[in-house]
Amino acid sequence: MKTVKAIHSTLKKKFEWFENVEKEDNEEINKFLYQYMHEGKKTFVWDDCEYQILQILNFKKLDFCIPLFNFIKEPTKENYKNLISERYYAISENIVTALSGETSLSTPNEIAMSFFTSLIYCPIDEQILLLKSLISTEEDEDLCWDEIDGKHTLIPLALILANDYTSKGMTPEFKGIINDLLNKYPPNTLYSNVYKNLFSNDSEVVNSLFNQLCQYHLEKSIDNPKNFPEFEFPVHQAFPEEILVLLNLRAQNGLSNSMIKHPLIDPFLPFINEDVLHSDIMTNKQLCLREIIFAEFNYTPIVSTVD
DSSP: OOOHHHHHHHHHHHHHHHHHTTHHHHHHHHHHHHHHHHSOOOOEEETTEEEOHHHHHHHHGGGGHHHHHHHHHSOOHHHHHHHHHHHHHHHHHHHHHHHHOOOOSSOHHHHHHHHHHHHHHSOHHHHHHHHHHHHHGGGOTTOOGGGSGGGGTHHHHHHHHHHHHTGGGSOHHHHHHHHHHHHHSOOOHHHHHHHHTTTOOOHHHHHHHHHHHHHHHHHTBOSSOTTOOTBOSHHHHHSOHHHHHHHHHHHHTTOOOTTOOOTTTTTTGGGTTOSOOHHHHSOHHHHHHHHHHHHHTTOOOSSOSOO
């Protein structure tokens, strides 16, 4: 089982790689994003290859290790806001996947993790489009859900949360698809128990369940990609979105998380359910990207402006 210290050490190495070796490539990606948002450019030539916005966003999400490491090193409110803001690039990648009908460049586990953060910090449009991107991966011939570890953890948790918190924006047909998938991929015992007791006032029960979640997360932080482990990449190992979303839901329901302690989530606990507005999280860059993507694919959002 990987320790939190080992996870943070791996994240630091990834951070240093992107800050040094990948610096010029990062600048090129940021240039492409600027051209897409402000100059109307749709095709980008890089090393004699052509790329569209989906590929550019897929490249961009990789440098998420930079704001994540900065937050772990110095867990301030400002660094937390920047952390969530930068997470929007992974979210927007799957928005493009859903709207374009292209095959996702992310694994189902990655999309589920992005959905958890979108549920807390993004409008309902992002949540629904991420779900559509996630669901489309079940039909992907190259990667069916039966082959991944998250089929009874991350995926059903995303579907259950969608049923409970995103359903008002869904069509009856879409709700039916989610229910059918939940019948095929029910959560395992741990995830089922956690969700069943999520809003408990019993401090011992709650603390025990979240400790089990954290331990499970560490056990499944596996660098070997065999069987597509839930937490394969350094950013997903160090940023436990599946746990943070549940802590936020407890706080939004007026429940205390003060009894919950674990080194995996300790840096994040002070910022659970902070009074952070969408406008604090989605900076002008993210808002502009959102508007341009929706316009390119003729999507009329349910939430047209983000307050």
